[in-house]
Amino acid sequence: MMDGILAEKRNENDRFFLFVVDNYFKDKDLAKRVPAKPEDVIKFIDVDPHEPTTEQIDTLRDEVLSTKGLPAGVIGIGGGSIMDIAKAISLMFTNEGSSTLYQGLNLIKKPGIYHLGVPTISGTGAEVSMTAVLTGPVKKLGLKCEWTVFNQVILDPELIASVPVDKWLYTGMDTYIHCIESENGILNNAYSHAYAEQSLKLCREIFLDENAGQTAENDDKLMVASMMGGLSLTYSEVGVCHALSYGLSKILGEKHCYANCLAFQHLEDYYPEGVAEFKQMLVKHKVKLPQGISNSWTDEQITAMAQVAYNLPHMWNHAIGTDWKEKISIDLIKDLYKRM
């Protein structure tokens, strides 16, 4: 199927595709099924050491441009990190300078090249969202604009990799948290609400009800839930959990979905029902999150994380309201981190 989709685009620019594939698939069957031609570039990327960085995007862009030229398109095959890499590099092929210049809303100047997303794990919603989150020297923040969105997405539940239960749960919980945060804030609307409501229903079926678990049927459902959660947050906003999570990732290097879970379990003041249900899902799948980890953090680290979190005003504005600065302080955020 992908071959047919790509055939139409192949003659654009310097007539080759850049495939960005999760290194996990390097020796797997899926890698053999990638419809690359001899002129194409395949990059297997190990997403485990760190989340996508501005430097990583700039380096890959410069390398491809100097050796092969401008691709006809970029195809991302993998999880949320690979989706964000594919979206970001598509934009950076046509926007000059470092990607650090474009972290924020609508800073990108030109549409990127064609980009196609093929998710192999469900939950982040990165396959449909309008942001490509990058960690730079100063901030963790997305390249967010209408051109970030993939031109096309292939949703095929048969590509969902069999992952360990904890990774499956953490990634799925990203969807769950997207919906809870999208619903609880001033930007929620009929559109984001309808998507969140259905995505939450699917999450309950996948993670909580009698047919919960890693089944083929639930792989189908999680793929749809991830998409709907991603559409919900795109038309609303994320909130307190994502702000704290960005601090954990930027300062301590924690991976996004896991960092979300570390934070969300302690946010009952903001999302009481959501946190209670989230904990039921953890119990159901016998996944235990570490407790007391903040004991090993220095005050400098906690302060730095709180500053990262505080500097995401769009999230606090949504979650707390336009007067959020009267209610949220660095000290309050530090106290939230100390709960972990």
Next chain:
Amino acid sequence: MMDGILAEKRNENDRFFLFVVDNYFKDKDLAKRVPAKPEDVIKFIDVDPHEPTTEQIDTLRDEVLSTKGLPAGVIGIGGGSIMDIAKAISLMFTNEGSSTLYQGLNLIKKPGIYHLGVPTISGTGAEVSMTAVLTGPVKKLGLKCEWTVFNQVILDPELIASVPVDKWLYTGMDTYIHCIESENGILNNAYSHAYAEQSLKLCREIFLDENAGQTAENDDKLMVASMMGGLSLTYSEVGVCHALSYGLSKILGEKHCYANCLAFQHLEDYYPEGVAEFKQMLVKHKVKLPQGISNSWTDEQITAMAQVAYNLPHMWNHAIGTDWKEKISIDLIKDLYKRM
């Protein structure tokens, strides 16, 4: 908002837009808010006399091409008929000959010109579906391909016209019936199911539960429900009701949403729960459908309608199964019409 969206496109082709607007708005405030420039063409179209026809599309296309040239884009402002006219004419500006040549799946040869949809009544899902249904001399069938889909859609519930309760209900029931038909058939899948499930939930809130009725909140919900119902059927298929409805429209000229309701009330053999709930919604809003209308039809008319319905194999295949020809005959369909 529309002005900003259109500004980017205005310099394409012969640098004017074609606005296709429901005649209902001719002397209303909305017509004054249409951001047309002096060079643009505004066509107010009365959709009451008949559903969109192939002849109507061909004539309008030829008239615009011969007097003004090729538009930069088409903007449709109105209900399902106007949406279908805008989608169809966008395609017919670039595909030669009569639109009758292209009634069916993937018969269109080239992408159309830019087209933007602005729905003012919710229910048909035409704002998101990949078909533009036209009635031609031989058949009622859509121009169906990926290029039929609008390039952009503005969903603004404040544009929803205040319509009489019966029209509001019939159009909303198109959404309801889309979901019931999408769900009950062999092409239903995780994607179409999730959309149908949420759309049905919204329909119950809008038409059945304690807060049912024509309220601003329900206008918001119906706009989302219509979109989700349209997406559900696009990735699945409609069924028995739409097949019968097309016969009523083609032979007797009944309008689509009303024709659906006339047929659906008698389809308890195929959709027992859906038909029961549909009847509750009619009672709730004191809308009565006529009974015994088939008494005034000739056998020739009933046979002609049954032939129209039978010649929609994609609908029967979905609703009944791949062996539908063993189960469905012209005589059986005639009996269904005689129930009306």
